[in-house]
Amino acid sequence: MTNDSPIIPKLSASGIHYFQTYDESLALWPIPYKTFYVPTRFGQTHVIESGPEDAPPLVLLHGALFSSTMWYPNIADWSSKYRTYAIDIIGDKNKSIPADLCGTRKGYADWLLDVFNHLGIEKSHIIGLSLGGLHTMNFILCASERVESAVILSPAETFLPFHHDFYQYALNLAEPNGVDHFLKWMMADRSVLHENFVKQFHAGVMWQDGSRNPKPKTDGFPYVFTDDELKSVKVPTLLLLGEHEVIYDPKSAFNRASTLVPGIEAEIIKNAGHVLSMERPAYVNKRVLRFLET
Template identity: 25%
Template sequence: MPVAVIDGQPLHYVDQGTGPVVLLGSSYLWNSDMWAPQINALAKYYRVIAPELWGHGQSGQMPETTESLDDLADQALRLLDHLQIDKVNLVGLSVGGMWGARLALKEPGRINSLVLMDTYLGAEPQATRDYYFSLLKMIEDAGHFPEHLLDIVAPIFFRPGIDRESTLYKGFRHTLTGFSAEQLRDSIVPLGRVTFGRSDILDQLHKLSPATTLVMCGEDDQPRPPAEAREMAESIGCPLVLIPGAGHISSRENPEFVNGALLTFLASHT
């Protein structure tokens, strides 16, 4: 996996295919494997770039200067500059959509099209924010994911009723046990606080182009429910696509549907 040094830290990324560039922004607690089905499908027609979040996959520690989602957007721009890429089609899921929208608002001339998946550009509701911050504190104090937290955190990312013996579910649950105490304390926990303590930018959504933006959401997404996606799509004036049989990581729960929707959208915007 290639690497770029951004703000003094190694940022690893997938770089596959040729053609117009698609930049994939990943979810918190997931490495680039969450996009494996999309990378395979899109790389036949596009150059696909999928950076790993700080502390995730092979990427290094989150730079100490990273204090907000705007900083993540700036770091993504520096990656594009490093790769000498002027313009991208940005597909961001969860926190990937949160910083992706900020990038699009900051540098609209560098965004050919924008897909916001299973994400929300408002602030985290206070009760949910407090709950997530309490989980982060427990993880920080323990230096690992305690067993009981694995069974709290892992289900958040999937549709209710997912087979917990499935390869997808068990694989993700297992990856949570692989974070070192250093990764958790220096990157994962701070990044979680940045994400769940984010500012509200819903009042800026009207600045996004309705003609080149798409909102997608798993029908069974629990942390980022369809009502939030509908609110954003209406504010932007863009289409909303609901993904059947999928929770938060819709890219893995219904990859065929997601691939088809992305290929259709990108074909008319590249």
């Protein structure tokens, strides 16, 4: 069940501008796609769908403030083998329309279950980066029976708390040159994002909307999963980290994940940082497909 024409609340000027920049970024999508909304108990969820209709499903969950448009360097390769569903995470800056913010870890899992059910997905592979990686781990712990396998890229917290520098740069995003400083801190000179995408990211930072990016709750995100939670993972999982990760020490995250998560495949990728799917797409695309096909 899908809804192509949801009722969108009246947007502020900054919200209208953001939606325009989102569409400009989506123009970078290199293959045919369709967009639509699915209803959930927490609001309307925006989805970008690509790939062969009869292929196995693959759900993509983006990083905070990046939206589903961030997958433009990856989507052609992954959609050659799978029916991909790039889902705008409810409550973040994107085209989804929150109505009743879930806010809690269980609420976010229930939201994603609603999306699966309305898309008719019984079981899917999932890929999540940063915030999306955190959502992925949360979902496989809450609804493992709905997940074929999981790929977690540079997850927000999950295995380790954020480095204090993260909060310093995040809090200064809306300051003059704050976006440039943040992206420089995360990506250095390893990669240059397309100007359309940078424009969208900046517009998302400047879009003031109280229904998005709610204040963290004690039982919500960000969150570091306990030893017992990580030991209980039942889904085949691949963890990819960049050697130049700045939000925490990648070797420590690698070691904790490898020690606790049963059967996990983990790798630290050279010449990559936090946004490794955009920094080293050719390698990441192939590495992910190799894992999914095993």
